[in-house]
Amino acid sequence: MDRMEELGFRSETDRQIFREAAAPVELSPFGLHSGMFVPTLERQGTPEQSRKWVPLGKSFKMIGTYAQTELGHGTFIRGLETTATFDPETQEFILDSPTLSSIKYWPGNVAKTVNHCLVMAQLYTQGKCHGTHLFLVQVRNMEDHTIMPGLEIGDIGPKLGFDGVDNGFMRFNKYRIPRMNMLMRYAKVLENGDYIKPKNAKLTYGAMVMIRVFIVMDAFKTLSRAAVIAVRYSAVRRQSELRPGGEEAQVMDYQTQQYKLFPLLATSYAFLLAAEGMSQIYAKISSDIERGNLEDMPQLHALACGLKAFCTWVACEGIEVCRMSCGGHGYSHASGIPKIYANIVGACTYEGENTVMMLQTARYLSKCYIRGQRGESLPELIQYLTTDLNVKSTLGEDCSFESLVAAYSHRAARMVAVACKLQQTNKKKGMAGHDAWNKSTVPFIAATKAHCHLFIVRNFVTILSQKKIDPATHNVLSQLCTLYAVYGIVENMGEFMQDGYFNQDQVSILNRKVLALLEDIRPNAVALVDAFDYPDHLLQSCLGRYDGQVYEALYEYSKSSPLNNTDIHSSYYNYIRPMMQKRSESKNISAKL
Numbered sequence: 001m002d003r004m005e006e007l008g009f010r011s012e013t014d015r016q017i018f019r020e021a022a023a024p025v026e027l028s029p030f031g032l033h034s035g036m037f038v039p040t041l042e043r044q045g046t047p048e049q050s051r052k053w054v055p056l057g058k059s060f061k062m063i064g065t066y067a068q069t070e071l072g073h074g075t076f077i078r079g080l081e082t083t084a085t086f087d088p089e090t091q092e093f094i095l096d097s098p099t100l101s102s103i104k105y106w107p108g109n110v111a112k113t114v115n116h117c118l119v120m121a122q123l124y125t126q127g128k129c130h131g132t133h134l135f136l137v138q139v140r141n142m143e144d145h146t147i148m149p150g151l152e153i154g155d156i157g158p159k160l161g162f163d164g165v166d167n168g169f170m171r172f173n174k175y176r177i178p179r180m181n182m183l184m185r186y187a188k189v190l191e192n193g194d195y196i197k198p199k200n201a202k203l204t205y206g207a208m209v210m211i212r213v214f215i216v217m218d219a220f221k222t223l224s225r226a227a228v229i230a231v232r233y234s235a236v237r238r239q240s241e242l243r244p245g246g247e248e249a250q251v252m253d254y255q256t257q258q259y260k261l262f263p264l265l266a267t268s269y270a271f272l273l274a275a276e277g278m279s280q281i282y283a284k285i286s287s288d289i290e291r292g293n294l295e296d297m298p299q300l301h302a303l304a305c306g307l308k309a310f311c312t313w314v315a316c317e318g319i320e321v322c323r324m325s326c327g328g329h330g331y332s333h334a335s336g337i338p339k340i341y342a343n344i345v346g347a348c349t350y351e352g353e354n355t356v357m358m359l360q361t362a363r364y365l366s367k368c369y370i371r372g373q374r375g376e377s378l379p380e381l382i383q384y385l386t387t388d389l390n391v392k393s394t395l396g397e398d399c400s401f402e403s404l405v406a407a408y409s410h411r412a413a414r415m416v417a418v419a420c421k422l423q424q425t426n427k428k429k430g431m432a433g434h435d436a437w438n439k440s441t442v443p444f445i446a447a448t449k450a451h452c453h454l455f456i457v458r459n460f461v462t463i464l465s466q467k468k469i470d471p472a473t474h475n476v477l478s479q480l481c482t483l484y485a486v487y488g489i490v491e492n493m494g495e496f497m498q499d500g501y502f503n504q505d506q507v508s509i510l511n512r513k514v515l516a517l518l519e520d521i522r523p524n525a526v527a528l529v530d531a532f533d534y535p536d537h538l539l540q541s542c543l544g545r546y547d548g549q550v551y552e553a554l555y556e557y558s559k560s561s562p563l564n565n566t567d568i569h570s571s572y573y574n575y576i577r578p579m580m581q582k583r584s585e586s587k588n589i590s591a592k593l
């Protein structure tokens with residue numbers, strides 16, 4: 001903290017980048033404190049509550065996390081069972097875990113690190129339930145860090161990754177907190193127990209929207225780091241003869257290796273720009289919301305859900321491709337890639353399980369489609385839904401940005417229409433609304449992925465057409481943008497061709513273009529990963545070192561393995577030697593027989 005003050009880091013983004021650089025391999029045990037707990041106090045507390053608690057949080061006098069998920073519920077927030085019952089006699093809320101399934105389970109850093117939590121609980125006052133609300137709860141003694149009486153707290157045990165985060169469980173037994181510990185910016189409970197409801201019940205969910213926006217940037221960071229490691233290693237690694245009798249080739253010169261890695265390099269750039277675009281949209285709409293203008297809240301929620309799900313799914317798949325493209329050494333922790341994967345793959349689940357998040361976006365698209373069919377105006381990002389689906393592609397050899405964006409718009413508009421028509425057909429067959437929805441959710445997921453893909457392609461093209469970039473850089477970035485878009489079409493050709501949007505010649509053009517772009521990008525591939533400027537300390541990779549001294553680094557890494565601390569391991573004396581002695585004795589016995 002003091003070091004960040006000395007360095008003058010004021011913005012939370014800069015502080016987060018510094019924290020990651022300081023602790024690159026394991027996630028910080030304070031990530032949730034800084035990324036979720038403090039910002040939620042700022043955004044969901046009254047001005048008085050913020051003035052009181054935010055300085056304590058920012059100075060780490062109070063260390064907190066966000067405790068919402070329970071053993072029995074994570075996705076379905078309205079189904080959470082923890083209760084907060086107002087007691088007007090004592091002006092307190094009584095927090096309780098009434099059932100086994102109501103035990104808070106998963107909250108990060110709750111096991112051993114934090115002394116406070118923001119707890120999501122069902123609010124009861126005057127005998128009535130008003131739904132889930134957030135409460136600031138002290139969970140450990142500020143003097144000796146012991147667990148407060150009335151609480152049971154512990155660690156949930158080993159996980160796939162996230163080893164730097166002590167995810168825990170927490171059980172309340174009639175635990176009392178002051179009335180003023182309910183975050184009351186939007187909803188209130190008065191001294192007499194009267195409940196003042198918020199303008200929109202989902203304002204309480206604002207912290208999740210904010211983190212989903214951050215996670216889009218995390219998807220970029222993790223995929224780009226894996227791409228840096230894999231591309232640099234592919235430049236160093238020589239294997240097999242490309243030309244019979246010639247020297248062993250750089251594996252980066254195999255077309256298959258380029259087809260694995262260069263689209264992921266292009267995706268990394270696309271996701272960086274998408275994360276920046278998403279952050280700008282979030283900043284604008286969240287400030288409108290804080291001023292009481294909730295008009296664009298559904299659009300923000302839908303975009304944040306969709307991009308969080310789309311980008312984490314693609315990033316995790318891409319990181320695995322990067323790992324496998326490094327052969328055996330990719331499977332070693334020496335590569336740094338397994339840790340990258342293990343720490344980000346949870347993002348497909350936390351802050352909203354990806355399928356559920358995609359369905360939130362799908363629900364929004366379904367409503368917009370109906371509005372579009374009625375001729376109502378639509379937000380700019382959704383206006384493509386009224387695209388004339390009878391139009392065919394004008395794509396030519398140049399694969400222009402305009403023709404590519406038109407293709408993605410057509411694909412998304414067509415797929416949303418297909419899903420919506422299935423939903424409407426289900427209703428006409430007499431299905432209840434929720435069944436008609438559920439029986440069309442598979443095509444809605446596909447349509448929503450197409451919607452997110454369009455956002456990312458269009459955003460990339462827009463930035464290249466608007467930003468002043470020197471010609472040489474613009475040329476290389478245009479190659480990456482074209483590769484990202486053309487590769488996405490080639491890999492999903494069925495969705496683009498289903499209604500004959502492309503003709504056979506155009507399909508051939510696209511298949512030729514994606515291979516030609518690999519050759520165009522090959523000379524700049526290493527420079528394009530170096531441009532991310534990740535220091536070796538951050539990558540923690542023997543394969544992705546800037547100096548390319550891979551084998552020296554692997555040898556040193558291996559020698560440092562703890563198993564090498566002794567020549568003969570104790571397992572020889574405890575198990576191997578007794579087993580061998582027993583075998584030889586039994587052999588002597590059989591020989592005598």
Ligand SMILES: CCCCCCCCCC/C=C\C/C=C/C(=O)SCCNC(=O)CCNC(=O)[C@H](O)C(C)(C)COP(=O)(O)OP(=O)(O)OC[C@H]1O[C@@H](n2cnc3c(N)ncnc32)[C@H](O)[C@@H]1OP(=O)(O)O
Binds near residue numbers: 016068297351
């Ligand atoms: C620079 C600093 C960087 C710091 C980075 C730090 C990063 C730290 C790393 C984080 C790592 C781990 C932390 C993890 C934390 C967690 O996981 S916290 C728990 C997260 N849990 C969830 O996300 C639960 C997901 N479930 C939900 O969001 C909702 O329950 C769901 C939306 C799925 C459904 O809710 P329902 O109440 O059933 O709502 P529904 O009927 O579907 O919709 C009703 C209506 O409400 C609208 N809606 C729903 N949610 C929101 C929202 N958040 N905002 C706005 N509107 C919302 C929905 O669209 C519907 O609207 P409609 O008009 O009726 O269609």
Ligand SMILES: Cc1cc2nc3c(=O)[nH]c(=O)nc-3n(C[C@H](O)[C@H](O)[C@H](O)COP(=O)(O)OP(=O)(O)OC[C@H]3O[C@@H](n4cnc5c(N)ncnc54)[C@H](O)[C@@H]3O)c2cc1C
Binds near residue numbers: 074075350351353359
């Ligand atoms: C690494 C990690 C860190 C976490 N940190 C925190 C934390 O700090 N604080 C916190 O409160 N929580 C935390 N969580 C919990 C996390 O928020 C939940 O796990 C997440 O919200 C998913 O909810 P769930 O576990 O109930 O999954 P479920 O919703 O039970 O998912 C199971 C399956 O059901 C499907 N499903 C569920 N609902 C629907 C639906 N309506 N339609 C279609 N399919 C559906 C899902 O798609 C999924 O395939 C963390 C989780 C992880 C993995």
